[in-house]
Amino acid sequence: MARVWIEDRSTQKDYVAAMEKWRVAKKAGSKRAEPGRWRVRWYGPDGKPKALTCAKLPQAEKEQQALIQRLDKGTYRDPKQGKTLFSEVAEQWFAALRRPGERTKADYRELLDLYVLPKWGSWAVSSIRWEDVSAWLTVLCETPGKRGRVLSPARIGKTHLVLSMVMKYAVKTGKVSTSPAADHELPQDEDDDDHVYLTHDQVAGLVDAAGEHGTLLLVLAYCGIRWGEVSALKVGRVQLAGRRLRIVQAYTRKRGGGLLLKDVKNHEKRSVPLMSSLAPDLGALVAGRGTEELVFPGADGEPMTYWEFRAGIFDPAVKAAGLNGLGLTPHKLRHTAASLAIAAGADPKVVQQMLGHKSAAMTLDVYGHLFPERLDEVADALDIGRASALAARTALAA
Template sequence: MPAGHRQIPGTGLAGSVKGAHRVPKRPKEPHAKDPRKLASGRWQARVTYYDPETGKRHETSATFATEREAKKWSREQEMAYRANPHRTPADQTLAEFFADWLKTVEARGLAAKTVRDYRQMAAHPLNAFGHKALNKVTPWDIQQLYTAMAESHSSRTINYVHTVLKRALADAVDWGLIVSNPAAKAKAPRGQRQPVEILTPDEARQLLDATRGTRWHTLWALMLHTGLRPGEAIAIRWQDIQWDAQTLRVMQAVSGDGSRKILGPTKTERSTRPIALGSHMMALLRAWQAEQALQREVAGTQWEDHDLVFCTRTGSLLSPRNVARAFKQDLQRAGLPTTLHPHCLRHTMASHWLAAGQSIKVVSERLGHTSVAFTLQTYAHLLPTQQAAAAEAMDRWLLDEPSPRHPHEK
């Protein structure tokens, strides 16, 4: 027998010890797990299956009203994977597709809060027909979902679900998984957009007067002055302020809350932006910087230096929930309605700038909106008064009446 070879037991054949090929392991068989009852009272069906090429373990799931339905679906899925381990992507269920799609959404760099919102909205169609094959979902399935949701959800929530579903299935079309987007043919309820809540100029002054000398005064003033989102405002660092240029750079934002709060990218690409600051705001920030230096001395070794402009008494990241709680306390101190949220300061800035005749494009850029159209949709209720003022100015110009300023003068 040649060197390096040995007899294979039970065969009478010789084989190479060093070069012998290992017999690949047989892939594990797919199997259905027992359905489990969720806190909502529904039943979750689960099936484990394995990639025939890599042996990697996967799991697909769907929820049903009864345990019987869940077991039936599990058995059908198990048999389908046994019959065809090489199922094509189009054979995926909607639930399987969404699991993969949400991973790609995260990889695109969207804010963690946005991804969580997408996952939360996706739960509605997945609970209703997540067990269906991706290429079997119809516009009628989606329309029935919206009809059912209308009994217990606002039109705003249904429209958000529609946006997420439509976006995900549009990607499925682009990737060649389905021929057309069924969500594009479904009709979400219109509903009426709720007008934004704002403070009047007098109320804004009341708030600032009542909080003067407190640790929150500069934060409320900055949000009123800049229109920053609360999560953006508490993520500002001292290095983001360009003192000579009197400019603030919005570079990051806080998302989540409590133990889940994180400091990450802004909501969208356009949310990363420069914002011009006035002289009074710059003076407030200088004074607050000096006050914070004293707080750092008091905290001593407990101080965590994250370079944050607004932070806890030991320098750590503020919780959005605690900011909202402090805002309500300060509203009460100022004698204002405590139903308002810190986000109203952003709406207040935008509303008063538009009411004063500022360009909607400038306001949109300052707010970091994805488009001027979105700004227009949000604050459209303010524009009729501007239109009336513009009409009066045009009348004076056409009739050659004395006017303090020509319509085209800067």
């Protein structure tokens, strides 16, 4: 058990002198609090002596028990560390970011400067309470943002994420024991879950309507890769013999304009299966071209931008195919790829790898409702196994 003790200062010279000054000041009208008689003392995990002064013995005993529990459980935090300003912790966190790409870091910086630091920058990290964060989220939901429009649920969620990551950094660096940003109910955009699942026939109609760009639509609808990934796909990464597309990079739009080539999302490089029926179309498209050339370049030979694809190819094809009432977007073709793969019997791990999800759990969270219920198959397989075991047992007994 951690050693934490209480010291009575009543006979100590510094306390006696402090009390004398306090009495004189009180007679003169001062409302300053009486000097603390009881001092809680302990040694922190760093081996350095610590102390906390309390006016009343019950208060000192309460602090003593709390410190013993924190020290024994390993949840102790130096109270002085908790006085660090949020703004200081936020800058330390941002400077320590290593994995996010340039675009993501720019988004974090913007949200930090626009919404997080103006609210929390001058607060000591230990003074931020769960209810304070909850009230702040309500304000974000109800008040127009810096651009004069009500913030979208996605924007609010990302703003909360930035706060959460700063407070998680504060926990890990020993400034606070728990994060007040955890376990909050966030607004949900109903459209985020509005999946569109095309049938094979609908995909065929969309491909036909896209004309010379039909192969691009086929890749999006059957391989499930993201727009940034397909726009960065190079000829040398189309493995026709092995029927694979090697996905290692993606283009993303830079803030202020232009495109940035970066690693794929979650840094999960992967190989995506290619249907035999799609291989000839891709083969004709890449034949005789250099390995570093883009498979689907824009009109000027440079990487095709999302809006060039959307306005010039995708939206007209959707309209011509009679699918414009479905709310279809290029990204939602990933849902089609997932649903068709699941209907064909693909298991969650295969769908996860194809889509580039971080885990199979994430795939099941998004598409779990599409997987067929296989309880009867399990029961039938158990029946077969049991019957086989009983038959062998009977044969041995005979």
